[in-house]
Amino acid sequence: MNEWPLWEIFIRSKNGLSHKHVGSLHATDEEMAMQNARDVYTRRSEGISIWVVESKHISASDPDEGESLFDPANDKVYRHPTFYNLPDELKHM
Amino acid sequence: MQDHLYNFLLYLGDNALILGHRLSEWCGHGPVLEQDMALTNIALDLVGQSRNIFQLAAKMQGEGATEDTLAYLRDATAYKNILLVEQKNGDFAKTILRQFFYDAFNYPCYQRLMQSSNKDIAAFAEKSMKEITYHLKWSSEWVIRLGDGTEESLRRINEALEDLWPYTGEMFKYADFEIAMTESGVFPDAAGIEAEWEQEVKNIFAQAGLELPEKAWMHDGGKHGRHSEHLGYILAEMQFLQRAYPGQKW
Amino acid sequence: MEKNLEEIFQAKIDREEKIEPKDWMPDAYRKTLVRQISQHAHSEIIGMLPEGNWITRAPTLRRKVALMAKVQDEAGHGLYLYSAAETLGVDRVELFEQLNSGKAKYSSIFNYPTLSWADIGSVGWLVDGAAIMNQVPLCRCSYGPYARAMVRVCKEESFHQRQGFEILLNLSKGSQAQKDMLQESVNRWWWPAMMMFGPADGDSPNTQQSMKWKIKRFTNDDLRQKFVDVAYEQAKVLNVTLPDPDIKWNEERGHYDYGVINWDEFWNVVKGNGPCNKERLAARNKAWDEGQWVREAALAHAEKRANRKSKKVA
Numbered sequence: 054m055n056e057w058p059l060w061e062i063f064i065r066s067k068n069g070l071s072h073k074h075v076g077s078l079h080a081t082d083e084e085m086a087m088q089n090a091r092d093v094y095t096r097r098s099e100g101i102s103i104w105v106v107e108s109k110h111i112s113a114s115d116p117d118e119g120e121s122l123f124d125p126a127n128d129k130v131y132r133h134p135t136f137y138n139l140p141d142e143l144k145h146m
Numbered sequence: 147m148q149d150h151l152y153n154f155l156l157y158l159g160d161n162a163l164i165l166g167h168r169l170s171e172w173c174g175h176g177p178v179l180e181q182d183m184a185l186t187n188i189a190l191d192l193v194g195q196s197r198n199i200f201q202l203a204a205k206m207q208g209e210g211a212t213e214d215t216l217a218y219l220r221d222a223t224a225y226k227n228i229l230l231v232e233q234k235n236g237d238f239a240k241t242i243l244r245q246f247f248y249d250a251f252n253y254p255c256y257q258r259l260m261q262s263s264n265k266d267i268a269a270f271a272e273k274s275m276k277e278i279t280y281h282l283k284w285s286s287e288w289v290i291r292l293g294d295g296t297e298e299s300l301r302r303i304n305e306a307l308e309d310l311w312p313y314t315g316e317m318f319k320y321a322d323f324e325i326a327m328t329e330s331g332v333f334p335d336a337a338g339i340e341a342e343w344e345q346e347v348k349n350i351f352a353q354a355g356l357e358l359p360e361k362a363w364m365h366d367g368g369k370h371g372r373h374s375e376h377l378g379y380i381l382a383e384m385q386f387l388q389r390a391y392p393g394q395k396w
Numbered sequence: 397m398e399k400n401l402e403e404i405f406q407a408k409i410d411r412e413e414k415i416e417p418k419d420w421m422p423d424a425y426r427k428t429l430v431r432q433i434s435q436h437a438h439s440e441i442i443g444m445l446p447e448g449n450w451i452t453r454a455p456t457l458r459r460k461v462a463l464m465a466k467v468q469d470e471a472g473h474g475l476y477l478y479s480a481a482e483t484l485g486v487d488r489v490e491l492f493e494q495l496n497s498g499k500a501k502y503s504s505i506f507n508y509p510t511l512s513w514a515d516i517g518s519v520g521w522l523v524d525g526a527a528i529m530n531q532v533p534l535c536r537c538s539y540g541p542y543a544r545a546m547v548r549v550c551k552e553e554s555f556h557q558r559q560g561f562e563i564l565l566n567l568s569k570g571s572q573a574q575k576d577m578l579q580e581s582v583n584r585w586w587w588p589a590m591m592m593f594g595p596a597d598g599d600s601p602n603t604q605q606s607m608k609w610k611i612k613r614f615t616n617d618d619l620r621q622k623f624v625d626v627a628y629e630q631a632k633v634l635n636v637t638l639p640d641p642d643i644k645w646n647e648e649r650g651h652y653d654y655g656v657i658n659w660d661e662f663w664n665v666v667k668g669n670g671p672c673n674k675e676r677l678a679a680r681n682k683a684w685d686e687g688q689w690v691r692e693a694a695l696a697h698a699e700k701r702a703n704r705k706s707k708k709v710a
């Protein structure tokens with residue numbers, strides 16, 4: 054039998070924070086996914102805004118490419134403020 | 147007058163409690179986990195509403211009355227809910243249609259109660275309205291899904307319609323306590339509810355591909371304590387502990 | 397190559413790094429996880445039945461809503477766990493079919509009946525209490541989606557045990573009939589709760605591998621001991637006697653000793669001979685079979701709607 058499609062659910066817990074992935078569920082369409090997300094993932098006032106995305110629409114990076122994707126950033130320490138040596142007396146920087 | 151208000155409160159509370167109780171029978175038996183949880187959420191809202199309203203009624207009654215004495219120590223003839231809400235769950239189609247008929251009725255009712263001259267009732271209605279709005283959306287969508295789904299779902303919802311239609315008239319056959327509430331502004335403009343209900347049902351039925359049946363013979367009696375055989379069993383189950391161990395704390 | 401991958405994998409786990417769905421993992425790890433997570437999910441879903449059994453009979457409206465919310469949470473927990481299992485490449489329908497056919501196992505405790513209102517309290521106190529002992533360490537298990545699901549489960553679970561204990565506490569302060577109801581219930585639930593941790597360590601051959609993979613963080617007997625130590629003290633608050641004459645403090649070990657578990661009963665319930673095995677499976681099958689047309693209708697409607705939409709666009 055055909056299973057209802059899987060959806061990924063993202064919830065904003067309060068204004069000012071970004072939506073965060075909280076889990077997944079099954080639903081036949083986006084309306085139902087939204088309502089199911091409300092019933093499944095906000096029973097304890099966990100959210101004020103919901104995003105639903107059908108799981109098949111998410112592309113994920115391949116962990117096998119992890120090294121080539123992410124390691125090159127590791128030695129670019131000059132992107133971080135602590136890389137620069139400045140005197141302690143200097144304020145507001 | 148006070149009697150009428152008290153009866154009106156019981157009527158509102160009984161509708162919510164009995165339907166909530168019926169829905170709670172689904173818990174653990176739903177067609178899919180997500181909808182199992184949705185049904186229970188609605189059941190929780192409804193039992194919650196009944197508690198709020200019984201607390202108001204208990205305060206009026208005094209003499210040690212509580213939400214629980216009202217729920218657990220009244221027999222069927224003292225219950226005032228409409229017959230629709232005590233009907234058996236049947237299959238999912240019947241549960242959905244029963245819910246939709248009730249929600250589509252409750253929505254305009256509570257809209258009016260929000261304007262009630264009684265402040266407690268107005269505050270209660272405002273709080274409940276958020277829940278009812280969601281219930282109506284949920285049950286409407288399911289009526290459409292089942293009507294415009296498969297042949298089987300259409301057949302089932304039509305069977306449910308045949309079963310439940312004769313219970314819809316009672317909602318608009320106002321009892322003396324409702325008429326008194328309308329006259330005193332506690333339940334303003336009740337006369338307009340039926341037309342709004344019909345409009346909503348027509349609208350959703352059109353999307354679901356369902357036909358509105360003719361107005362035919364309608365059952366009634368619930369508001370006056372004359373119920374179907376089902377309510378006795380609901381109460382026998384619900385009240386069992388309170389009856390078997392009278393006066394205990396739980 | 398394979399060997400090498402496995403070493404890298406194990407080293408990651410040893411460093412307490414999490415494994416995520418697309419990461420390489422040994423087949424056996426995947427299989428063990430699917431089995432463990434789905435058994436856990438099934439237990440939540442079957443667990444709804446014995447407790448749901450009292451929703452319509454809850455003695456006050458406050459108890460009624462609390463119990464409904466609790467049983468509903470269990471549906472949620474099952475759902476979170478099935479979702480975690482789905483990240484490993486099995487879908488929920490497949491897992492449901494395994495449960496419904498009797499092929500998959502679930503916690504045996506739910507094959508015992510809830511016969512009195514006190515049982516709802518005992519399930520909360522003892523069964524949820526034992527479950528929490530098991531579940532809290534799993535929040536740190538090596539598989540990311542499982543660990544995250546467990547964090548959510550544990551957060552919600554904390555009200556469950558309190559809900560149960562409060563029921564029992566009220567009974568313990570009530571009439572003689574209520575006190576008797578309480579004791580009778582604890583008598584029935586104590587030993588099955590003790591069995592929830594599974595066979596003694598010597599008879600649990602997979603424990604070592606699971607602990608190495610960090611999908612199990614304590615042995616069965618360690619958790620059981622922790623449970624006895626905690627429950628014995630809690631029983632005093634309720635003024636109930638645990639039905640084990642051999643429970644006594646062992647100064648040397650710093651733990652309570654306890655009596656011999658009836659493993660014959662345990663294995664029989666696992667094999668399907670418990671008081672309610674058949675009813676539980678029958679109830680699940682009924683719900684699933686009767687839900688079939690609903691699931692199909694919703695899917696059919698969604699397709700029709702999508703078609704109409706795309707026609708409009710075209």
